[in-house]
Amino acid sequence: MLDHWLVWLVVFLALAFDYINGFHDTANAIATSVSTRAISPQKAVMMTAVLNFAGALVSTGVAKTIGGDLVISPSLINAEVISAALLGAIAWNLITWWYGIPSSSSHALIGGVVGAVMISVGYEALNFAGIGKIFLSLVLSPIIAMVFGYIIMNVLLLLFGRFSPIALNDSFRNMQLLSATLMAFSHGSNDAQKAMGIITLTLLSGGYIDTLDVPTWVKLSCAAAMALGTAAGGWRIISTMGNKIFKLETINGFAADLNSAITIFTATFLHLPVSTTHVVSGSIMGVGTAKRVKAVNWGVARSMVMAWFVTIPLSALMSAVAYAVIQGIISII
Template sequence: MEPILLGFVLIVFLALAFDFINGFHDTANAIATSVATRVLTPAQAIAMAAVLNVVGALAGTAVAKTIATDIVPQDYATLELTGAALLSAIAWNLFTWWRGLPSSSSHALIFSLVGAGVAVGGWGIIVPKGVRKTLTGLVTSPALGFIVPIVFMTLLTWLVLRFLRPRTVTRSFRWLQIASAAFMAFSHGGNDAQKAMGIMTFALSAYLGTQVAEVPLWIILSAATAMGLGTAVGGWRIIKTMGFKVVDLKPVDGFVAEASAAGVITVATHLGIPVSTTHTISSAIMGVGTTKGFRKVKWQVAGRIVQAWVFTIPVCIALGWVFHKLILLVG
């Protein structure tokens, strides 16, 4: 096997490994609330999330194209650059998974790509449009994730909940929460699996030595499968943080949080904006919690989550740069 082909195969393996890790790292995004409210058993929730992650991943490629073309130009694509970005993102994902912190796999990959790109050609080669799009998602998705469920819960309370007995509310929203958890799993697959599709398309451009405009079918199918398998494994440390340590949830709370977050993520996916599903659902859970009173939210845990968000960008830029230098040194 030729060295360049071997290198490309290795990059694809790393990208699928990242997607797999993303699946179990972000399983909590889709199922933490439904497990916490006991609407679904962990096994049922993971099975549903795994299947719908795959279905969502097959729904489009707008985000993948952003990753493949709008962060670092394909003219600068090399296998070393791609490998450095993936190693950086995988390292950060594993560290935050080990610490039980729901950080963003999406932003880990994107800013690792930025760091590796800077190592290749300096800040001048980074595409401002793509970075601005990513930063827009970074700011607006958690903001909307926090605000939308507050508005949704307020309207739901005035229009429906105040006329029903608590037992009726719990029984009715158990079924609705299953639907919202399914929507959340679908939206998660639709946005997050496309990150791996984008980085593999970027690597394919490096391998072929020419720009690749469309995401090949084999990349779409392999990324969708890897994420589904990763989701099936599950990420129990983060599920515990997301579902049980931020706020006590009831089925109606889980429904509002999941439906709101999934709606925000779905809109972003159609616009080609690579948002963090972790940021969005975390914010939605906190937003729902505030409707019960600020004291109901465990803000100390929320603070640890925000810390992980803040550190992801500079740490992954630095890691991407370092891994690229190490790859060149070893090579």
């Protein structure tokens, strides 16, 4: 009976993680369009919520990667381990949200799983080849986004640089709505699948399903949780993403969103989880560098990069503590 309730605890925590991911990462899809005033914040949030929901239903490839590549076998872990992993990731997400630091929910989740598995079963249960592939995609994606953001921005300047800034801003305001739409849809297509993968892994390890295929109710509930979280907004991080890295104009916002959407769609197609926070940050830095290297606030960029590096070990530590607390509670019960 306890195992049954622990499985439902995992489902609840995974949906809570998805909800928090929604308002934590709302900035990814709308920060540029809000900061350039291409769309009002309220309309941007609601548009993103709907598109996040739709995007979450298009694929389950990333979910299968998360569910299948973190541990050697689902039989080696249980709901207690995954509950601790989610608690560690949620705690880190809330801390970084409170301080307005655009850290990665994906890194937090991976760190949470690693920490919980190591303290409970041991490192031998971890699938280091799979974790390495996931980690590589998380690390390389913002670098790729920065490079291609720089290239796309330079192409746009080459094509439209002869026009006045006022004319460019007016022309690209509507174009930015299109790129923000693509960005919101791509965000849902990648991020919501991470919670899907965790729930599916739990159901498989508990014997509730026979294969690593994501049940329909899991898809719908994760999509809904992310959409509701997005609707709640994430204004603290929107300020950092939209204003503090680089002062965006509409042509810059269009380039950053378009580049981010292409990068994330490519990762989803390859069944690779990426950090949408890092991809968007990298895109903004690349776009800003195309204008002028000194136009980018590299102090903020440094703080964000530091958050990238510390997220996995600190969320792993938090999940390890959470596992110890869960074990203590179970022993008392």
